[in-house]
Amino acid sequence: MTTYIGVKDGQWRWTGAEPGLYRSSPKVERTFCRTCGSPVSFRSQAMSGTMHFYAAAMADPEVFAPSVHVAHEEKLCWFNSDDGLPKRNGPEYL
Template sequence: MQGHCLCGKIRYEVTPPALSCVTCHCDSCRRQCAAPMTTYFGVRDGQWRWLGDAPKTFNSSPGVERSFCPECGTPISFRSQAMSGVLHLYVATLDDPELLQPTLHVAHEEKLRWLKIDDGLPHCIGPDYTKAQSLP
């Protein structure tokens, strides 16, 4: 699987399979992506590589690093110390974003009230879905 930013300066390649594919509603993801929610997928270190230039990084909060293209500003990925050894890339940056489908909503407690989603996927509390609990 390959992906890129809007201008094409940042490109990456991933060797499947992805560990997860989730839709996040946390405030930090919303602000970075300027969207009411975003969908990302996780891959282990060693399963991905930059093709050409690497993105710029920004430490958005303690233990969280986000990356973006310095030319066009496209958000590319994030890392969390809570999920070490895993890079999370945004599905919308894939050359074919239809390759992956989310299986879970995370940080559901931060979802915007006006956003109505009826996709039947489970909802979890917190962006670290590895430790989250499902909501009824």
Template structure:
């Protein structure tokens, strides 16, 4: 991240205990809700919301997160102290990290743009928004 950034350009987040922290400059590339089974299981939630940030615009500002290789080419990053999910990285999305929206200091400032893996959505979850729904990843 460039030193020419002002504090207003920086978005920050942290885990529950505050050990793992991140920040990034500028606006995220995208914000999406993911309904895939592996994301649901990893977060123990009906779906999760990710924020895509290009590499080179973000950094860890606290402790480095622990890493779990959940499948070939996929890493799930979390706080090794409190267990908070922090990020997702995958070989098939090179050059970016997917940070969890709920870990942001101000998640209300984020505006989701779509639902992905909607075909895996839990049947009892009823969505009331008009966001686009993709059965797989967004194109």
């Protein structure tokens, strides 16, 4: 389980060196830090037009307020998502 911050293309840019790119499957791209290997982002053709950045890789992820739980059907049994946010299965919300 992870937390992504989805940002529409055209509303973000790399400010330093571009991370490495790995195509983990025919329709999925993942980026990673070329120095330490930490994951940076995820992009799927099923959710085209949006880059999903790992919150754990951000310097200040608290500035982004959550708006939806996606792939809610895959949550861990102990994760409490009773916070009033909408819940969506898989990528169909886009």
